[in-house]
Amino acid sequence: MTKLVLLAAGGTGGHLFPAEALASVLKARGYDVDLATDTRAARYAGHFPARELHVLPADTVRGRSPVALARTAFALASGLVSGLSLMRRVKPAVVVGFGGYPTVPPLMAASFSGVPTIVHESNGVMGRANRMLAGRVSAIATGFQGLLRHDPALSAKEVWTGNPLRPAALAATRVPYDPPHPGGELRLLVFGGSQGARVMSDVVPQALERLEPALRARLRVTQQAREEDMARVRAACEAMGVQAEIAPFFNDLLMRMAQAQLVVSRSGAGTVAELAAIGRPSILVPLPGALDQDQAANAAALEQTGGALVLPQPQFTPERLAAEITRLAAAPETLSQMAQAARTAGILDAAERLADLVEHLASGQGTKSFQNLQGPRS
Missing domain, CATH: 3.40.50.2000 (Glycogen Phosphorylase B;)
Structure with a gap:
């Protein structure tokens, strides 16, 4: 039986x-x-x-x-x-x-x-x-x-x-990391968990506005935003001339993660496990105010490997995010090292x-x- x-x-x-x-x-x-x-x-x-x-x-x-x-x-x-x-x-x-x-x-x-x-x-x-x-x-x-x-x-x-x-995540692990080339496109993926995160819609467009025009022109942004935030995020990207795809949910998020060169996200356990297994450099913003501070613990574990940068939400400002994107875009070797370090933590x-x-x-x-x-x- x-x-x-x-x-x-x-x-x-x-x-x-x-x-x-x-x-x-x-x-x-x-x-x-x-x-x-x-x-x-x-x-x-x-x-x-x-x-x-x-x-x-x-x-x-x-x-x-x-x-x-x-x-x-x-x-x-x-x-x-x-x-x-x-x-x-x-x-x-x-x-x-x-x-x-x-x-x-x-x-x-x-x-x-x-x-x-x-x-x-x-x-x-x-x-x-x-x-x-x-x-x-x-x-x-x-x-x-x-x-x-x-x-x-x-x-x-x-x-x-x-x-x-999941099988879709395992399929994504077979995609090798492709670091950005000098002057080439920089593929940025932004998401905040299955329900989205308003802070991403508040901070990321303002951070992109602070980038040098030459760097903004290189960006290819994929961002998850709540339904009520989509219009303003899309309008901000269009006004800056940033190529962006904005949606409340992506059915193929795991493959988009595999194609990304830098990820900005919350740090739920599933997200951290997928970033590690796929091997992608990330800027993690743990959910604040959680009773157990579980996302902070998850993010810290990946940061300790060298695969992620953790920004507590009070530090996740447009100025700080713009500075980190600028730094990492100018150092593709650092992104590659972060990707490799993240992969070592993948199970x-x-x-x-x-x-x-x-x-x-x-x-x-x-x-x-x-x-x-x-x-x-x-």
Whole structure:
């Protein structure tokens, strides 16, 4: 009988994309794969390679008021009841969660039902939902090595896999870096995550305006902007004579990343993993104000390799960005070195590593024996 693996992911690309990568590998190995999520993610999961989609009640913590906490608790409790029913119906061999509160009900239900469980933490800091689940799951897969080294109880469950890459990302890794040539075009890619980032629309056009005319003439800009910001960004580029393609979303963003010579972006775990695997120099602007400061940790890890420059948002000014673009455009050898350094941090077989862990638990073996089996991987 074909074994079923149930994947659980929250409603953002940062959660769904690594789940999609694992699903592709597991299906190639002969497993059935189902996806459990909430109503928000269900709208974006049309291309997810799952046999069946299960929508469970869930909610995030939106405030500390008694009403907000009660609403969240009720949604999670309802999701747990639905999750227990789901476990009895589909009988998964393993349940794998990828973060976000929609993963809590199915992972808790699996734990209560005696089903082996894994959470995958893609960020350099463990998220709140995963922290809630960490004590109950069978294994904790991590995108960053040594994430739990300061917590002996959790480090005993830790398996470093890296962050799984979708097939489209793996295809993009085969495109070699093409550094800019003196006087030639400079391909700049700007984006702010799956929902865009207003700060990019506020800062980047003003930075381009501060560049020397000769450098502006070399630019080929691809920028993601929110619907409400597109007109002003496009108008600013047209007024400067900058060749630019502006859109709220690019279906082929990974290939555009591969073709870029410099990337300016937020530093979500998926973005950092893709920049590293593809090997592209970047200026990273971590999302400020996040409770866990996960994007700051992700960006710092890539900066430490020499593959990125990190600008906290208060430092991400038009003047500073213009100065960095000018500096890097004049030093193609620096861009090439950054690209090469970023590539050293890339883990191209992370989905395969995570699938190995899933299969190990599905066969009835424990996390400790898998840790003992692990050796150096390329």
